Amino acid sequence: xxxxxxxxxxxxxKNPTVAGLDARLEYIPPQLVKxxxxxxxxxxxxxxxxxxxxxxxxxxxxxxxxxxxxxxxxYYELLGWPxxxxxxxxxxxxxxxxxxxxADVKRGDIGSTAQAYAEGWxxxxxxxxxxxxxxxxxxxxxxxxxxxxxxxxxxxxxKEEDKGVFLLVKTSNPSSGELQDMVAGDRQVYTVxxxxxxxxxxxxxxxCGYQTLGAVVGATYPAExxxxxxxxxxxxxxxxxxxxxxxxxxxxxxxxxxYGWGAIINSSRGILCAWQKAxxxxxxxxxxxxxAAEAMRDDIKKYVTIV
Amino acid sequence: xxxxxxxxxxxxxKNPTVAGLDARLEYIPPQLVKxxxxxxxxxxxxxxxxxxxxxxxxxxxxxxxxxxxxxxxxYYELLGWPxxxxxxxxxxxxxxxxxxxxADVKRGDIGSTAQAYAEGWxxxxxxxxxxxxxxxxxxxxxxxxxxxxxxxxxxxxxKEEDKGVFLLVKTSNPSSGELQDMVAGDRQVYTVxxxxxxxxxxxxxxxCGYQTLGAVVGATYPAExxxxxxxxxxxxxxxxxxxxxxxxxxxxxxxxxxYGWGAIINSSRGILCAWQKAxxxxxxxxxxxxxAAEAMRDDIKKYVTIV
Numbered sequence: 001x002x003x004x005x006x007x008x009x010x011x012x013x014k015n016p017t018v019a020g021l022d023a024r025l026e027y028i029p030p031q032l033v034k035x036x037x038x039x040x041x042x043x044x045x046x047x048x049x050x051x052x053x054x055x056x057x058x059x060x061x062x063x064x065x066x067x068x069x070x071x072x073x074x075y076y077e078l079l080g081w082p083x084x085x086x087x088x089x090x091x092x093x094x095x096x097x098x099x100x101x102x103a104d105v106k107r108g109d110i111g112s113t114a115q116a117y118a119e120g121w122x123x124x125x126x127x128x129x130x131x132x133x134x135x136x137x138x139x140x141x142x143x144x145x146x147x148x149x150x151x152x153x154x155x156x157x158x159k160e161e162d163k164g165v166f167l168l169v170k171t172s173n174p175s176s177g178e179l180q181d182m183v184a185g186d187r188q189v190y191t192v193x194x195x196x197x198x199x200x201x202x203x204x205x206x207x208c209g210y211q212t213l214g215a216v217v218g219a220t221y222p223a224e225x226x227x228x229x230x231x232x233x234x235x236x237x238x239x240x241x242x243x244x245x246x247x248x249x250x251x252x253x254x255x256x257x258x259y260g261w262g263a264i265i266n267s268s269r270g271i272l273c274a275w276q277k278a279x280x281x282x283x284x285x286x287x288x289x290x291x292a293a294e295a296m297r298d299d300i301k302k303y304v305t306i307v
Numbered sequence: 308x309x310x311x312x313x314x315x316x317x318x319x320x321k322n323p324t325v326a327g328l329d330a331r332l333e334y335i336p337p338q339l340v341k342x343x344x345x346x347x348x349x350x351x352x353x354x355x356x357x358x359x360x361x362x363x364x365x366x367x368x369x370x371x372x373x374x375x376x377x378x379x380x381x382y383y384e385l386l387g388w389p390x391x392x393x394x395x396x397x398x399x400x401x402x403x404x405x406x407x408x409x410a411d412v413k414r415g416d417i418g419s420t421a422q423a424y425a426e427g428w429x430x431x432x433x434x435x436x437x438x439x440x441x442x443x444x445x446x447x448x449x450x451x452x453x454x455x456x457x458x459x460x461x462x463x464x465x466k467e468e469d470k471g472v473f474l475l476v477k478t479s480n481p482s483s484g485e486l487q488d489m490v491a492g493d494r495q496v497y498t499v500x501x502x503x504x505x506x507x508x509x510x511x512x513x514x515c516g517y518q519t520l521g522a523v524v525g526a527t528y529p530a531e532x533x534x535x536x537x538x539x540x541x542x543x544x545x546x547x548x549x550x551x552x553x554x555x556x557x558x559x560x561x562x563x564x565x566y567g568w569g570a571i572i573n574s575s576r577g578i579l580c581a582w583q584k585a586x587x588x589x590x591x592x593x594x595x596x597x598x599a600a601e602a603m604r605d606d607i608k609k610y611v612t613i614v
Contacts, residue, residue, distance in 0.1 A: 074421070075420075107381070107413070108415060117384060127349055127350060146483055147486055177454065182491035196486075
């Protein structure tokens with residue numbers, strides 16, 4: 001249960017990284033875009049077809065190298081419902097190829113609304129006598145500003161469906177401190193969120209020792225990352241901010257436990273856009289993505305050994 | 308600019324309320340559901356067709372009475388991409404009928420990701436030479452836990468596109484205090500969010516005097532609501548929590564300025580599910596919805612006079 005499947009896939013690939021699938025049209029080799037536009041038209045359907053086509057080719061290239069992928073909902077919603085359909089189809093294809101799928105949706109709502117989000121992204125939608133999967137991700141990211149009302153519906157469903165949840169704790173962006181670093185009593189706001197995460201997740205440990213409720217903690221604040229690792233011994237970390245945002249392999253090393261377990265590091269543009277920096281990259285974009293994923297894995301390996 | 312159009316619609320209808328369009332299948336009269344399932348099958352398409360059909364009938368019934376509607380994304384995502392298409396079609400139909408549309412998406416992300424959400428929900432998606440609307444809402448709700456990086460991309464686009472944004476400040480749910488009421492220095496976290504809202508919105512006042520960046524403040528905390536009204540004189544309030552959650556007309560009165568301006572009160576199930584309590588409600592669901600909307604308007608009118 002919990003993050004066991006992700007944990008096993010990380011150990012199998014010896015690679016604690018997740019590839020962000022955040023394709024904007026300008027990140028996609030032009031010949032793929034043109035082909036899809038010629039077929040579907042210069043419209044949202046054509047754009048969504050190009051994104052799906054690119055994602056499928058990336059998934060083919062990364063299979064066996066990267067254990068997990070993380071489609072970011074914003075880039076699909078940008079293309080309207082055809083984009084959202086492309087996200088659905090991407091999740092399905094990723095499952096066919098054996099990837100663990102983290103839907104990066106950062107949903108934050110309460111009660112029956114949170115329940116609807118959880119059912120849509122992790123669970124089943126009841127339609128008459130049917131129980132149908134709307135998106136069927138393995139895991140979602142959520143925002144807890146509204147408190148435990150915004151967390152428990154996801155966590156409860158994740159427990160039932162054997163899936164995972166990552167709660168935003170300390171994010172990687174420059175202004176994350178405006179709210180998260182405020183000190184109330186003896187704790188920062190992000191520490192309060194961390195403690196809430198730990199408390200609500202208690203008792204949901206899987207065989208790997210980690211709880212079903214994980215935490216998003218940015219690579220760009222390595223001191224806080226190490227502090228939170230100590231504070232939240234059973235909380236799996238999803239770590240954004242490596243690469244483009246400035247986080248290094250040394251910075252992210254603090255996210256792991258002594259076995260090299262309990263964390264997964266995200267890279268989006270580093271892999272997605274690798275073709276733009278490679279020789280004949282547009283034609284050989286799969287090789288470029290694979291090489292970038294392998295380089296990231298090897299970079300982290302310098303500091304982290306997975307038992 | 309800013310909330311001027313919403314303000315004018317409120318003054319025209321003399322009704323500072325917004326109808327939530329949060330349809331789950333069980334909120335829809337069974338004959339509509341059956342008709343759509345018979346046509347499309349007992350699947351996500353059939354369910355999404357029933358939701359759209361119900362929304363269109365509600366919009367017909369509420370036209371001229373309620374100035375604005377607020378589809379809640381969770382209930383559409385619950386039905387996968389066909390549901391998201393139904394949300395898109397609902398927004399379009401609401402515009403045809405002259406409603407102001409608040410997309411209740413509570414998105415919270417940063418930088419280029421927030422930009423993609425903003426372009427998708429409020430702006431245009433660039434596809435080749437085309438600039439296409441993905442959802443084209445008039446306004447979105449957002450979550451600022453990640454700081455101003457999660458707010459500015461929406462606000463900047465809203466300014467350009469003459470649209471609006473509501474930032475979560477103090478939410479209506481029971482556990483909202485877990486984070487939002489923490490006291491840091493001389494201010495609660497929600498007050499810090501309020502001050503951030505006010506500061507980032509400064510200079511974006513429309514003719515109605517209100518800024519392009521509004522705030523979500525729950526009806527269930529009337530003391531905080533009055534305090535925030537005083538603190539944020541130029542901030543338009545979206546107020547959930549009236550009715551089912553326990554907020555009364557007297558409670559929400561504190562959201563308005565002395566002219567009865569500057570706030571809009573949400574009701575979702577009170578209007579959506581009114582047919583369930585009415586005689587022959589399933590057949591006369593439009594009458595039931597209209598009567599509930601009028602009753603809510605008249606209830607608030609006891610405490611608030613719109614100049």
